[in-house]
Amino acid sequence: MELTLELREESGLQWVLERLTPMSPFGRAAARSLRWYGPGDEAALETELDNVALALELWNAGGAAPAQEEAPCCCTAPRLDPSTLKDIPSLLRGLTRCLPLFHDIRGSLDRDPENPFDLVELFEVKHFLVTLEQLTMAYAKLPPFQDLAFVPMEESLDLLDPDGRRLPAFSVSETYHPDLPALRAEKAALERSIRAASGEEEKAALLDQRHRLTVREDLLELEVRRDLTRRLMARRADFLANMEALGRLDLFLAKAKLSKRYGCVRPALSDDARITLRGLRHPQVAEELLERGEDFTRLELVLSAGCTVITGANMGGKTVSLRSTVLSLLLCQCGFFVFAESASLPLFHEVALILADTGPGSGGLSSFGREVHLLDRLLQRTRGRRFFLALDEFARGTNPQEGAALARALVRYLGTLDCVALMTTHYDGVSDVAGAHYQVAGLVREIQGDEGDDPRSRIARRMDYRLQSAPPGAPCPRDALRVCRLLDLEPALMDLFQADL
Numbered sequence: 001m002e003l004t005l006e007l008r009e010e011s012g013l014q015w016v017l018e019r020l021t022p023m024s025p026f027g028r029a030a031a032r033s034l035r036w037y038g039p040g041d042e043a044a045l046e047t048e049l050d051n052v053a054l055a056l057e058l059w060n061a062g063g064a065a066p067a068q069e070e071a072p073c074c075c076t077a078p079r080l081d082p083s084t085l086k087d088i089p090s091l092l093r094g095l096t097r098c099l100p101l102f103h104d105i106r107g108s109l110d111r112d113p114e115n116p117f118d119l120v121e122l123f124e125v126k127h128f129l130v131t132l133e134q135l136t137m138a139y140a141k142l143p144p145f146q147d148l149a150f151v152p153m154e155e156s157l158d159l160l161d162p163d164g165r166r167l168p169a170f171s172v173s174e175t176y177h178p179d180l181p182a183l184r185a186e187k188a189a190l191e192r193s194i195r196a197a198s199g200e201e202e203k204a205a206l207l208d209q210r211h212r213l214t215v216r217e218d219l220l221e222l223e224v225r226r227d228l229t230r231r232l233m234a235r236r237a238d239f240l241a242n243m244e245a246l247g248r249l250d251l252f253l254a255k256a257k258l259s260k261r262y263g264c265v266r267p268a269l270s271d272d273a274r275i276t277l278r279g280l281r282h283p284q285v286a287e288e289l290l291e292r293g294e295d296f297t298r299l300e301l302v303l304s305a306g307c308t309v310i311t312g313a314n315m316g317g318k319t320v321s322l323r324s325t326v327l328s329l330l331l332c333q334c335g336f337f338v339f340a341e342s343a344s345l346p347l348f349h350e351v352a353l354i355l356a357d358t359g360p361g362s363g364g365l366s367s368f369g370r371e372v373h374l375l376d377r378l379l380q381r382t383r384g385r386r387f388f389l390a391l392d393e394f395a396r397g398t399n400p401q402e403g404a405a406l407a408r409a410l411v412r413y414l415g416t417l418d419c420v421a422l423m424t425t426h427y428d429g430v431s432d433v434a435g436a437h438y439q440v441a442g443l444v445r446e447i448q449g450d451e452g453d454d455p456r457s458r459i460a461r462r463m464d465y466r467l468q469s470a471p472p473g474a475p476c477p478r479d480a481l482r483v484c485r486l487l488d489l490e491p492a493l494m495d496l497f498q499a500d501l
Contacts, residue, residue, distance in 0.1 A: 001036045001350050003330070010353050011326045015284040016336075019261075020254050023099035026243045027250025034334040039347045039386055042269055048335035049266055051145045051248075055256035056337075058142065061088040087141070094138035099250055101131045106243065113233035116225040122160065123170040125232060129157040130168050132242060145252060150245050151238040159231060176224040183220065187213045255336055264337035267328070268344045273386070273420050275303040275325070279341025282324040292457070297465035298341070299324060301438070307414040307421040309431045310467065311474070312440025317465040318424040319355070321438075322390040325422060326353045329388055346420075349385040352378050355392045368397030375410075382419070389414070391423040400427070408433050432473040439470040 008014035022028045037045035105128050108121045117125065136150045158164070162175045174180040190210050197203040232239075258264070262283055270276070279298045286296035299321055310318050328338040329351045338345075354374050371394060378389065394410060395403035404427035411433045414421045423430070431437040441464035 001038065001333075003034065003036070003334075007330075007351075007353060010355055011323055011330055012282055012284045013327060013330050016258070016327070016331065020258055022247075022250045022254040023096060024102045024246055024250045025104035026102065026247035027099065027254060029104075030247035030251040031254065037333050037335060037347060038349050042347060045269065045333070045335060045347070047146045049337075051148070051252045052255045052259065052335065052337060053266060054143060054145060055252040056259055058088060058092055059253070059256050059260050062092040091138050091141050095135060095142070096253070098131050098135035098138070099246070099253075102128060102246065106240070109233070109236050109239055111233070113230050114226070116222065116229045117232070118225070119170065119172075122225065122228065123168070126157070126160040126170045127168040128239075129153055129160065130166055132246075133157060133166070135246075139249070145249065148245055148248055148252075151241050153235065153238060153242065156232060156235050156238075159228065172221045172224050176228075177220050180217070180220055180224075183213060183217055187217065259337040262339060265340055265342060267332040267338050267340075268342075270344045270346045273305040273346050273418075274344070275301065275329075275346065275420060276342075276344040277301045277325065277328060277340050278343070280324050280328065280343075281339050282320055282327060283339050285320050285323075294457075294460055299465075299467055301325060301467065302436075303420050303422060304435055305415075305418075305420055306435035307411040307423055308436040308438065309411065309434040310422065310424045310438045310440070311426065311431060311470070312424075313442040313463065316440035316442055316463060318440060319392050320465075321467060322353065322355075322392055322422055322424060326351060326388075326390050346386075348388045348420075350378070350382055350387040352387065353390045353392075354378075354394070366397055368395065368403075371395065371397065382417075384418075386418045389419060389421040391421065393424055393426065396426065403427060404429060428475055429473070431470070434472065437470045437472055437474060438467040439474065440464075441466045441468055 003013065005014070008017065017031065020031055022031050035048075037048070103124050105121075105124050108117065108124065132150070132153065139150070157166075160170060161167075162173050172180070174184060187210065190206060190213065194203060194206045194210065197206055278300055280301060281296050281298050289296050297317070301321070303325075310321055312318050324339075328340060328343060329345060329348065331338050332343070332345045333347060333351070352374075354371055371391075375391075375394075378387070391410075395406045397403075398406070407423070407425055407427050407430045411421075411423065411430055415433075415435060423434075425431075443462045443464075
């Protein structure tokens with residue numbers, strides 16, 4: 001599945017990814033190309049989640065990255081051996097100290113082996129190997145991550161570090177070629193003679209002699225660099241395998257640090273199409289509310305095959321419910337812990353979110369036209385596959401009679417497919433044909449004396465954002481009049497509105 005920028009931004013996944021902090025270029029590359037774990041990948045996903053759980057235990061034992069949220073992280077991976085806990089902080093520091101030191105040398109390895117590395121490239125290759133050796137020494141003392149191992153490259157490092165000092169600097173050592181020691185000794189003596197020469201003619205002759213030695217030295221060094229390049233490029237696959245392992249390790253640590261910071265939970269993988277989310281929250285919305293001094297109302301959702309409908313007041317958080325659910329599925333199927341107190345989720349071939357507005361890529365279509373176009377494309381490409389679809393106020397951009405009929409038809413049609421769908425609507429009668437029905441509790445709180453406050457705050461204080469199970473066919477709430485009044489709509493217009501109700 002393609003995680004488009006539009007889907008990432010509308011769901012909030014982009015916000016989450018911007019707070020992911022891999023430390024190496026390989027970890028950042030891995031974060032940019034996240035694996036999608038679809039149906040059939042359950043075992044691989046469990047391994048990924050086990051590794052994130054282990055990384056989380058390491059962070060907890062190391063005392064790093066204090067949690068931002070109150071919700072505890074939980075996981076099902078085996079606990080660390082208590083006898084090793086005292087060593088974890090120093091070993092973890094040794095590991096994480098190395099990750100930012102790596103340079104991305106993949107470009108240097110993308111070459112013909114007969115095209116020799118220059119001195120800067122050889123320095124960067126040696127720097128990579130020195131840092132890799134330091135990291136693998138620390139990694140070998142930590143509990144191992146599943147399916148993650150590093151290819152030994154001591155021979156390649158010895159090739160670039162013949163004196164065994166393990167310093168990142170590189171130069172063409174005299175040990176690389178039998179002719180280099182004598183040539184360099186002769187060149188050094190010649191340079192001393194040049195400094196001592198008094199006559200211009202004598203100095204010119206010595207300089208010409210030094211030039212010939214320098215050319216000879218350059219040719220010998222070129223021969224050495226060609227030999228080093230051939231021998232190093234013979235290990236290209238091992239270099240790339242270690243870079244991939246570094247990226248995966250870095251990403252495990254970054255996912256775990258994110259989980260620790262926000263109090264995320266490991267999702268359980270369900271055997272059927274049932275989605276169960278308890279204490280669900282959307283971190284981006286929660287942070288925005290916190291900045292205004294408000295709290296996010298955590299959500300409880302159980303979704304089964306077919307289409308579930310959410311109805312409720314305007315500004316009641318219905319769209320946030322969609323975004324929170326989609327975000328949880330995207331995170332789970334990319335191997336992350338989720339922003340909830342507990343989660344049981346199936347795997348889908350595709351997860352889609354269609355919001356009721358025009359935006360980039362609408363191609364000049366109206367809001368309704370865009371929705372129909374996106375829906376048709378989704379239904380075409382998911383034939384015979386399991387998918388999840390979240391729809392926000394579907395068909396509200398056309399006339400109410402046709403819109404309501406189309407929404408009901410879509411709910412019935414989705415019930416015949418291998419999918420789980422969640423739709424918000426203001427149309428009566430849609431929930432009659434839905435598999436389940438939730439309603440936002442709505443404007444149930446009576447508060448006096450806040451006329452001077454921001455209108456959004458007035459609504460937020462009165463709104464109960466909880467989702468409550470409702471019977472099929474329960475009428476959609478009629479809160480538009482109260483919302484308009486709380487938003488200080490022009491009194492004369494309000495009088496006309498009320499008179500027409």
